Amino acid sequence: MAYRAPLGDMQFVLQHWLRADRDWREMPAFAEVDLDLAGQVLEEAARFASQVLAPLNTPGDRQGCRLVDGEVITPEGFPAAYRAYVEGGWPALACALEQGGQGLPQVLDAALLEMLYASNHAWAMYTGIAHGAYLCLKTHASPELQARYLPGIVSGETLPTMCLTEPQAGSDVGLLRCRAEPLDDGSYAVSGNKLFISGGEHDLSHDILHLVLARLPDAPAGSRGVSLLLVPKWLDGGERNGVHCDGLEHKLGIRGSATCALRFEGARGWLVGRPHGGLAAMFVMMNSARLHVGLQGLGHAEAAWQVARDYALERRQMRAPRHPEGVAPALADPIHLHPAMRRILLELRVRTEGMRAIGYWAAHWLDIAAEAADPAQRAKAETLAALLTPVVKASFTSQGFELASKALQVFGGYGYTAEFPIEQTLRDSRIAMIYEGSNEIQANDLLLRKVLGDGGEGFGLLLAELRAEAQASGSVYADALGEVCDGLEGLLPELQAFSAGDGEYPYRAAGDFLQLCSISLLAFAWARSARCAEGLAQPLRREKLESAGFCFDYLLPEFDRQMAAVRAARAPLAFIG
Known part of the structure; x- marks a missing residue:
């Protein structure tokens, strides 16, 4: 590749x-x-x-x-x-x-x-x-644990894992059965089985630090009774801890990644954070992981765009109906000249570069939240980063898979063979829609917790950012982006009213609402890109303006479709079985 x-x-x-x-x-x-x-x-x-x-x-x-x-x-x-x-x-x-x-x-x-x-x-x-x-x-470990284990993570001497899933406990962490019994020296004996653990065992680093969710003996039922423990592969003195790899999953994609079934047999571990406060500690890691998984979708989209573009420039089939100035017709033209292929290639480029702007924007808000001098600015940045995280995770991973599929179409039958790398990109990209909280869970998190949960206050901050761009001097797409803002602002009281009258409504509407936010952010990304490109040299200026035009002409109509879908979710769903 x-x-x-x-x-x-x-x-x-x-x-x-x-x-x-x-x-x-x-x-x-x-x-x-x-x-x-x-x-x-x-x-x-x-x-x-x-x-x-x-x-x-x-x-x-x-x-x-x-x-x-x-x-x-x-x-x-x-x-x-x-x-x-x-x-x-x-x-x-x-x-x-x-x-x-x-x-x-x-x-x-x-x-x-x-x-x-x-x-x-x-x-x-x-x-x-x-x-x-x-x-x-x-954030959560004791000073002793930090002094012992943080240097290894920072240097790369040690690689960590996140051990949540069990055979009966996937999205519902409250069902986990892994136990942690206190020992006299302040450590715990961890026992139980974990499933789908990425990098649970490997030969890249000598030590592996397992961050394990488990229950203490006095734990209440459900997710409130979950604690987080640090369980190393090796104990001080060189003794092997009681962590065993019982098997590897045989997977559709990312086959070079060891996805392990782990068995903990009285493995020594140390509490991270307070007892029964494991989810709060783990969510620090999971929120970071969700942004990173979103970047996986961006990476797959970029890889798909590159190979599709290169192939389309060299593959010749039929004569194109129209040619750019200076390009003479041939008996068989490169397929990038054909309208159907141009549309696919432009969508690959526009969605990929739009995702990059929004993904880096989310990461930049994390920097501001952590390091800005003004407390009010930090608070605003933290709210925006939290709001953007489920959108980035779910929409980027969905697009990574969908764009890989569209890129495969450029290759025709060759794309379905292992001769070209696009079939691997398609396979590898699919898992990102599932792990680190499935995309359906991300959608629920966005609408129920991040939008309705605070009465729309955080969503209002995001809308203010979009509207400021719509009002920016020189924005060629100001009116179109302004209409997007008006639509989202008008939808919020409808969401609140529908949810008040039907407790299941936000769960039915959540997926479409997240996609509505995704297309709105794409429009925002390209309105700003068009404005920023005005002062740039060619050919970058031309490419950015062409991409912005494609976004607003060909992709933004999705906004109306998703808006209609969010409203249509007022209709109840039948039960199956």
Whole structure:
């Protein structure tokens, strides 16, 4: 697989769309970060992704992982790639200086993750949860646990896992049965089984830190009785802990990622946070993971766009009905000249670049929430980041899969074979819609908790950002974006009224509402991109304006369809079976 990181568009988003350097100068933690430094970081990340990870993507998919005497052997080249990742200092990128990190903005970490997922999703699964685990321990672990385990996560010496799922407990964490019995020395003996644990066993790092949800003996029933424990693979002194890999899942995609069934037999663990407060601690990690999973969708969309574009430029079939100026008709033209293919390719480009702007915007709000000097600005940023997270996770992963499918169509029958990488991209992308909280759960979270839960206050902050862009001087699409804002603002009291009269209504409408927010954010992204592009040199200016035009002409009609679907959800659903 050949992968070329879209550095030009990444830099466009950072410099022009976000104007990130302006905000960095106002945050003491990032005062020394500028666009030159950001560009150097992105270039080095691009080199690692394209030269080290991408060549391992297809071989890793074909080899998969093997379980030999309880030990997992990852595909050839994966451990060496991880050593190069650690030597490059990538695990420390967005970690705080006081923990040995580089102290760089999370928006740069988002760009790094996009490249890792686009070039080799399976390999990136081993590292993907690390920053979330770092944040979880930094926020909730005791000083002793932080001193013992945070340096290993920051340096990359240790890789963490997130152990939630059990055979009977998937989305409903309250059903889990894993137990943690207190020991005399203050530690706990953890026993039970966990399922679908990404990187639960591997040969990339020596130690593995399992963050495990379990019940203490006095735990109340349901999710309120869940605690979080840190369970290392190795104990001090070199003794192997009671954690065993009983099997590997044979999966549709990301076959180079070891998805493990783990058995805990009296494994020593230490409480993270307060007893029975495991979900609060775990959600620090899960919220980070949900943004990162959204970036998986962006990575798949970028990978699909690249291979489809390259193939369409060289594949010749029939004569196109119209040609650009200076291109002479031929007996068989490259298929990128045919209208059906142009439409697919433009949608791939427009949705992918729009996702990049919104995904980096969400990460930038996290930076502001953590580091802004003004408490009111931090509070606003935290609200916006929380509101955007379920949209990014659900809509980006859905689009990653849908765009991979559309890209496969460009290849015709060849796309359905293993000869071209698009079939692997399609397979790999599907899981992201399911894990880290399925997309249906994200939709419920958005509408019930983030929009209706606070009376629409947070949603009002988001609408204010969109309306400010609609009112910005020189925005070519100001009127269209303003109509989107009017529609969303008028819908909010309807949502509140429908929900008050029918408790099931928001659950029926949630999926369509999330897609409504997604298309609204895409319009926002391209209205701002068009405004930012006005002062740029060609050909970037032309490409951005063409993409914005396609968004508003061909994609924005989805807004009316999704608005109608949200209202149509007032009709009750029949029960099946």
